[in-house]
Amino acid sequence: MILLTGLVWIFISADRTNSATAGRIPAPQKGFLAPEFKLETSDSQSISLTDYRGKAVLVNLWATWCPPCRTEMPIIEKVYQGYQDQGLIVLGVNSTNQDDPTAVTPFVKQYGITFPILLDVNGEAASLYELRSLPTSFFIGRDGIIKEVVVGSMSEALLRANIEEIIK
Amino acid sequence: MNILSLFQNVFAPPRDLILIILAAWVGLTLSEKRAPLHRVNLDSLSNLLLVSMIGFVVSGRVLYALENLSIFAQSPASIFSLNTDLFDQWSGLAIAVVTAFAYGRRAHLPLWPSLDTLTPLFATLAIGIAFSHLASGLAFGKETNVPWAIDQWGALRHPTQIYEIIASILTLVLILIQKPIAKPGFEFLLFVALTSASRLVIEGFRGDSTLILGGFRAAQIAAWLILFAALASIDYQKRLGHEKE
Structure with a gap:
């Protein structure tokens, strides 16, 4: 009886229209569409995530005072140099609303960062991406879907493994 | 900020692992207490x-x-x-x-008494994992309009993580109230049966299921097969016991 009821439930709860799967709505979770944002760099250049639709994108949220961010930033830069030719885009989103804005440019120079650094002055991106810990990285595929979310500092191998997945 | 948001902020990944470690510690304590009863x-x-x-x-x-x-x-x-x-x-x-x-x-x-002894550990770990799902937002539900829906990942959804917590706590309680003199392996098989049955039910409300041909949920089919095996084993044990008597 239990097994028969189980079979009936499997049949009833089947998702024939694939409506249960994520991806159609934007949310900061694996399998969902990456939420759109538009931010400015320190030289007032406006950059939107939609500008990079069709490309593999790594969105890294960070702050200058955060030690794990300091650890992983040189690794991200090194790996970015290796994958840039394969179309990888890295957007470093500084959580400026919880950081010292004057510390960002010296930080970028100190670590020799060449990818765009966006200033999240009002915490718009932090709110959209439900930021709870720094650093947090979102690996976004060419279809705009988040393929992986990594909270905390990443090792080089983890960074490469996730980039390999999104540049396919 | 409601209790759920507070909980999710406190135990946001990677801090959700604390919940699993805590569950492992409680589970080990429970298992250690029951070891002499199973003569392990x-x-x-x-x-x-x-x-x-x-x-x-x-x-x-x-x-x-x-x-x-x-x-x-x-x-x-x-x-x-x-x-x-x-x-x-x-x-x-x-x-x-x-x-x-x-x-x-x-x-x-001995295989079955050892598995019986470890069953409280497995059941407590299941509770810890369910709480970690609630903290991280993983294993989320499908969209719904039920009054108890929670706002998660851009939509009102079935609180499947809470269903999971309730089911795993009930499973642990049912395991702990079993008399340890029951047939060797019964507690473990009961845990397997209850866990697979609850997964079979809860999976139907999930919004992240892996779908196979016809929109069927892969985890439900796997859970049904495990439930079948567990119930068949319990039945076999029962028959074996009657024959001996």
Whole structure:
């Protein structure tokens, strides 16, 4: 009886229209569409995530005072140099609303960062991406879907493994 | 800020692992208390857990590295990284089970009483995992308009993580109220049956199911097969007991 009821439930709860799967709505979770944002760099250049639709994108949220961010930033830069030719885009989103804005440019120079650094002055991106810990990285595929979310500092191998997945 | 948001902020990943570690500690304490009732040597059982845990950690990392050999060749030091994401958990679990089985045979630990002794640990771990799902937002539900829906990942959804917590707590309670003199293996099989039955039900409300042909949920089919095997084993035990009587 239990097994028969189980079979009936499997049949009833089947998702024939694939409506249960994520991806159609934007949310900061694996399998969902990456939420759109538009931010400015320190030289007032406006950059939107939609500008990079069709490309593999790594969105890294960070702050200058955060030690794990300091650890992983040189690794991200090194790996970015290796994958840039394969179309990888890295957007470093500084959580400026919880950081010292004057510390960002010296930080970028100190670590020799060449990818765009966006200033999240009002915490718009932090709110959209439900930021709870720094650093947090979102690996976004060419279809705009988040393929992986990594909270905390990443090792080089983890960074490469996730980039390999999104540049396919 | 409501209680759910507060909980999710406090135990946001990677802090959600604390919940699993806490559950493991409680579960081990419960299992240790029940070991004499099942006449299982506690020292041997503790060693078995330690050996299988080492097997899990080492093989999970090594197998992940082997699967991503070209990446690790570029940064070999990453093999010692503290990143828990650099881990093949299913392969690690498979090796841990094999290691535990081999050690158990070597230490002459009886299979079914040992599994019965460890059942409170498994049941408590299931509660810890359910709480970690609630904290991280994983294992989320499908969209719904039910009054108890929660706002998660851009929509009102079934609180499947809360269903999971309730089901796993009920499973633990049902395990703990069993008389330990029941037939060897019964507590473990009961745990397997209850866990697979609850997964079978809750999976139907999930919004992240892996779908197979016809929109059927893969996890539900796997849960049904495990439930079938567990119920058949319990029935077989019962018949065996009647024959002996």
